Amino acid sequence: MTQPLAVTIDDICDAAWVIAPAAVRTPLIENTVLNAHCGRRVLLKFEGAQRTGSFKFRGAYNRLARLDAAQRAAGVVAWSSGNHAQGIAAAARLLDMPATIVMPADAPAIKLANTRALGADIVTYDRHSESREVIATDLALRRGATLVPSFDDPFVIAGQGTAGLEIMEQAAQAGAEVAQILVCCGGGGLTAGIATAVKAQAPEVAINTVEPAGFDDTARALRSGERESVAPEARSICDALLAPQPGALTFPINRALVTGGLVVTDDQVRDAMRFAFTTLKLVVEPGGAVALAAMLYGLAPQHDGAAVVVLSGSNVDPADFAAIITGTG
């Protein structure tokens, strides 16, 4: 017997209602140069404009807003490479909760600084030798705090899915018929949320994940039908997309709803970041630029109708961004 999927369209509509007072309805942007390059309408969902600079606030707020007074007082613990950290920290501050975040010591300085500035306590770990899950779970148990995973949680997935609702509404307002959506994929929470939101209203829309080379666990898993893993020696500049395998909750959703997985190189990501700077005039972080890279390099299968590219986040250190736009990094 097949298990039901962890999230439904009703959960996402409910999340949209819950996060509306706190979250930003981010713009869907169109650019004539990009359209001409791709030979079709391309709509960019700019999640850099979301509170904390990435989509992660959506899921974090939807999760924490469900806690009762006693749970809120006990606080929240999360682990994150940086964007979920900021999302949780910002949501916790709005809900007057203490927050502790387990973050890799080599996370971008801007992500560490922003998380700290949002009032969270930060515990760092070595990404290559320590288990963030073990550290965070231990902290949560000792404090009686709520542990909020960065993708494998129904409320988190539903929160991310609100971006999918907005995409369909905004595309309709722009007179565009969406044929395809390209979504970056780490653990698969954003993809699962968007796919659930979109497929419920428009089953004909193709959803493609995009991952950095070496972290193509979801692309391989979509082909094999099983959760695949990342090789421990893999490296990428896409610090937001380094999850080691698809989630236990997200993968069944993505296996059911996603058409296929695309893969881009770090150099293609750098080119996409430069294009975003030069032509779109948007700041996009490496992990936020993979779907744009796939579109610019013609990796997405052609469909009649508009393509939507999710620019998922924009938290990048000034020095790293400077090096990339000047071609020295």
Next chain:
Amino acid sequence: MTQPLAVTIDDICDAAWVIAPAAVRTPLIENTVLNAHCGRRVLLKFEGAQRTGSFKFRGAYNRLARLDAAQRAAGVVAWSSGNHAQGIAAAARLLDMPATIVMPADAPAIKLANTRALGADIVTYDRHSESREVIATDLALRRGATLVPSFDDPFVIAGQGTAGLEIMEQAAQAGAEVAQILVCCGGGGLTAGIATAVKAQAPEVAINTVEPAGFDDTARALRSGERESVAPEARSICDALLAPQPGALTFPINRALVTGGLVVTDDQVRDAMRFAFTTLKLVVEPGGAVALAAMLYGLAPQHDGAAVVVLSGSNVDPADFAAIITGTG
């Protein structure tokens, strides 16, 4: 007897109709960090998302679209520090017209390159020793081409005013009551257009110009009631805002409709560009950031209600942008 103003709200509504097939309806963006910093709602009209990366395409297309077949065949000549150049070049290409642009030799490389890439011929001049007006007028006369000034033209002003129409519509959609609009000011075309569009529907909205220090000719002119001039030795990083005095057509409009002129330093502009990078995740050029600088530094008089800040353009060289965001330039 008072002369009638050069542009009416009807001209702007007409321009909106003319440019609709070609121009981008740019987003009005809100940011919670900026709101908290300013203690009020601040809505950002992001003209970097406009075709060619600045508002200038609006006026350029509205002007060139009025020409008949013979005039189009004879081509267009314009002078510009770079954004009007790109706007004219892009509009001319869409309308299948030859374009020649007189540009300062020290214009940002990105503006020269983009103008050339749009198919225009470029004639450079020395900003400090030669007259662009003389060079351009001579070229236009010899070729029988249409000379399109960068601000002192009713169709150009009306085209820029379409940004004002969009601001009021988008602010209403966002549930914001606009109390104040801050607009960068070089020759005053964008201000005159926006002020005409906004005051016709909401006379209570205060319009403030913002200029770089040393180029505060409009601020002084608004106080004296006469067109004032910039000192020849003045310098600023805001290459888009170096017009030597308010326009003959724009100033009477701005004198009638603008509340007052604000002035920001180049260092305040750099801070605003860094804020746009770090928090808004938007690329903004120096001249495009002056209104944001005035808002961040609390220079705008307080009003009950939302403030609108126009981010007028985003064409900045990668090396210059890199130096500013890393604090080395």
